[in-house]
Amino acid sequence: MSSKRCTVIGGSGFLGRHLVERLVDRGYTVNVFDIRQAYELPGVTFHQGDLCDKQALLVALKDVSIVFHCASPAPGSDDRALFQRVNIDGTQTVIQACHEAGVQKLILTSSASVVFEGTDIKNGREDLPYAKKPIDYYTETKIQQEKLVLEACSKEKGFLTVAIRPHGIFGPRDPQLVPILVDTARRGKMKFIIGDGSNLVDFTYVENVVHGHILAAEHLKADSPLCGQAYHITNDEPVRFWDFMSQILVGLGYSAPRYHLPYTLVYGIALLLWLIALVLRPLIRIKPTFTPMRVALAGTHHYYSCTRAKKDMGYQPPVPLQEAIVRTVESYPHLQKGA
Ligand SMILES: NC(=O)C1=CN([C@@H]2O[C@H](COP(=O)(O)OP(=O)(O)OC[C@H]3O[C@@H](n4cnc5c(N)ncnc54)[C@H](OP(=O)(O)O)[C@@H]3O)[C@@H](O)[C@H]2O)C=CC1
Ligand SMILES: CC(C)=CCC[C@@H](C)[C@H]1CC[C@H]2C3=C(CC[C@]12C)[C@@]1(C)CCC(=O)C[C@@H]1CC3
Numbered sequence: 001m002s003s004k005r006c007t008v009i010g011g012s013g014f015l016g017r018h019l020v021e022r023l024v025d026r027g028y029t030v031n032v033f034d035i036r037q038a039y040e041l042p043g044v045t046f047h048q049g050d051l052c053d054k055q056a057l058l059v060a061l062k063d064v065s066i067v068f069h070c071a072s073p074a075p076g077s078d079d080r081a082l083f084q085r086v087n088i089d090g091t092q093t094v095i096q097a098c099h100e101a102g103v104q105k106l107i108l109t110s111s112a113s114v115v116f117e118g119t120d121i122k123n124g125r126e127d128l129p130y131a132k133k134p135i136d137y138y139t140e141t142k143i144q145q146e147k148l149v150l151e152a153c154s155k156e157k158g159f160l161t162v163a164i165r166p167h168g169i170f171g172p173r174d175p176q177l178v179p180i181l182v183d184t185a186r187r188g189k190m191k192f193i194i195g196d197g198s199n200l201v202d203f204t205y206v207e208n209v210v211h212g213h214i215l216a217a218e219h220l221k222a223d224s225p226l227c228g229q230a231y232h233i234t235n236d237e238p239v240r241f242w243d244f245m246s247q248i249l250v251g252l253g254y255s256a257p258r259y260h261l262p263y264t265l266v267y268g269i270a271l272l273l274w275l276i277a278l279v280l281r282p283l284i285r286i287k288p289t290f291t292p293m294r295v296a297l298a299g300t301h302h303y304y305s306c307t308r309a310k311k312d313m314g315y316q317p318p319v320p321l322q323e324a325i326v327r328t329v330e331s332y333p334h335l336q337k338g339a
Contacts, residue, residue: 010071061101087141153228171206172331205324238303251329253337
């Protein structure tokens, strides 16, 4: 079996598609397994299906040595059952299918948020404990998912696993960060800075995240330190959350936020709105812009050390932050003010 045959589960998504494109450039033969087919690419075979369906997965894993698992429901969803079914039960199914198909390596896209509880993290390393009170269902199930994948690593069985923990992925075609930001600005709600605006955060350019995944796949061997480990992959250039947001906004022709609001006040309001939405859910579905999770992300420090990835797999982010911001802004001409 060729070591360059792989399947990308979630390969139609934002990160997955960038990963597929890079793998093809590097001479890999790529299968995509996804619930939807979003594009066509020469040399890539698409398999449409739900990752909870083992029989469908087995077809996409035939004769493959590496599996990248980067499928997940969108973090903004509040559907607990969906997160449980896809991130936990589905990941168990992925592991079983890998065993049955004779796959040798599984690279999971986890998230640095598995250790985030809504309070400051400065230069956090991978040995921080998992969040005891995960901030939402997404994080809760990403923790369980990561544990399942790392515990499945077995040199004896010839099945090696590793988890990549990116943070704040952004770049061309991202359906979350820039579109949410622009939508908020267009509704006139991007006027306020939560807290004093000095909180540092990692935002990671999508190509750097892809680079981390491919390095992990290529360095994952029975005698390497990567087996069963998690790795932070970031741009390694923490930036003030509000400076980053302002640069994107100004680049697209919108005004940067100027007025400060106290963090505890905004967090309290977000919590109240979340509770009201929960109580009213049987009658009406409300999706507030200011969720407690978003306020915590916008108002605390959360940046992570990638020393372990540098040491074990020679990781260095290929695209620096400023260059990444320019490329991202240029990729959204349709979101420019007045477009
Ligand atoms: N974006 C970010 O900032 C970060 C992302 N991550 C992780 O990176 C990974 C990729 O994220 P991202 O690219 O942003 O997400 P996307 O939503 O863009 O991509 C995920 C893909 O998986 C598909 N999918 C969802 N459920 C299933 C299923 N049951 N079976 C098969 N395919 C399915 C989605 O389809 P559909 O769109 O139809 O649901 C989508 O095509 C995720 O695991 C996420 O947790 C980690 C840290 C930060
Ligand atoms: C670093 C990291 C994990 C980023 C993830 C991306 C999203 C969570 C952000 C993308 C746009 C952001 C945003 C807000 C919070 C965080 C995001 C959703 C606000 C809701 C924060 C409060 C505001 O004043 C409006 C912001 C709109 C954009």
